[in-house]
Amino acid sequence: MDVLSDAIAAMRTGRPHSSRTVKRAPWGVRFPDSDGAGFHVVLQGSAWLLPPDDAEPVALAPGDVVFLAHGYGHGLADHPRTPLEDAVPEPDGSWPSLRHRGPAQSDETLMLCGAYRLDRSRAHPLLTDLPPYIHLPARVGKHDRLRSAVDLLGAELSEPLPGSDAVVPALLDTLLLYLLRxxxxxxxxxxxxxxxxxxxxxxxxxxLHALHDDPARPWTVEGLGALAGLSRAAFARRFTTLVGRPPLAYLTWWRMTCAGRLLRTTEAPLRSIAERTGYTSEFAFAKAFKREYGMSPGHYRRAGSALRAG
Known part of the structure; x- marks a missing residue:
């Protein structure tokens, strides 16, 4: 997997959710803080985003996409001064449709909204570096693949057909990658x-691709610098500046992230997980894991199993 795909896979939990709703002015909804990420797409009409950082409201036109990676509370409305109704998530993490609507003759806004459930305890820095919200205005000839994913998702939600239960989550995953790309x-x-x-x-x-492709390899800063075509010192400085941590520190973090995912999602024995993440013994792996997570690998696996059972 490439780095962008890995960053998503490292954090994703559960199934994503989406809805296609018509709102009639006046309307307004306030979304509280959440552990996930969300998006809004204006398919028809207009809306205003009331950003999570109390910044100026953002006008949204047909085709505009907004992505909120950090789960910050925010508002959506037909006008910045429209009172907001609190949205309460369903038990599965999905958002209900706005209950209050204006008269039938009022202006209509057709929107596509979705939410992703994320494990922020292992948040990849690629996602934590994102701004509070990303606004992608509709522009002719721009973001063609993103637009195609939006159109396909909207069609599936508007007219479900056999297989839609499998198609919609796959399209939501695709849309998330297109948003970030x-x-x-x-x-x-x-x-x-x-x-x-x-x-x-x-x-x-x-x-980065090499580290993600083969985290078990005994990498050295000198070898990574050669791969980058730079001297050891120049590479270490550049990598640390752009990535936010030194090369081997990032490698250790990624190894432990992979280990945690394997413990939670597979029944692989500890020896196998240790080998797959670059450790020559279960003891060395368990020591590094406890230093990173504050608990033993076995405890972490059992805690994950209990959480899923509950």
Whole structure:
């Protein structure tokens, strides 16, 4: 898997949810803080985003997409001064349709909204570096693949057919990747910083792909620098600046993230997980894991099993 796909897989839990709703003015809804991430797409009409950081309201036109990666509370309304109704999530994490609607002759807004459930205890820095919200305005000839995913998802929700229960979650996963890819491409300016810069830097990106592809390999900073085409010192400085932590520190973090995912999602024995994450013995692996998670691998696995059973 590539780095962007890995970042999503490391955090995703449960099934994503989405809905296609018609709202008639006046309408307004307030979404509280959540552990997940969400998106809103205006298919028809208009709306206003009331951002999570108390910034100025953002006008949304047909085709506009908004992505909120951090689960911050925010509002949506037909007008910035419309009173907001609190939204209460369903037990499965989905959001109910707005109950209060205006008269039939009032302006209508057709929206596509969705939510992803995330494990923020192992948040990948690629996602934590994202701004409070990402606004992708509709532009002719731009974001064609993102638009296609939105159109397909909207069609499935508007007219479910046999297989929709499998198609919709797959389209939501696809849409999430297209959202992040579109943001990343938009950030590729003259001097992109952070993870936008890391993924756009040929040397650092090559190293990241190598670390994600084979975390068990006994990597050294010198070897990674050679892979990036830089001296050891120059590579270490550049990697740390863009990624936010030194190369081997990031490798350890990624190994432990992979280990936690394997413990929670598979029945693989500890020896196998240790080998797959670059440790020569169960003892060394367990010691590193406890240092990272504050509990033994076995305790972590049992806690995950109890959580799923509950």
């Amino acid at each position: 579109t943001w990343w491409l938009a950030e590729q300016g003259e001097e992109p910083a952070g993870w936008a810069g890391a993924l756009g830097d040929p040397g650092v990106a090559a190293v």
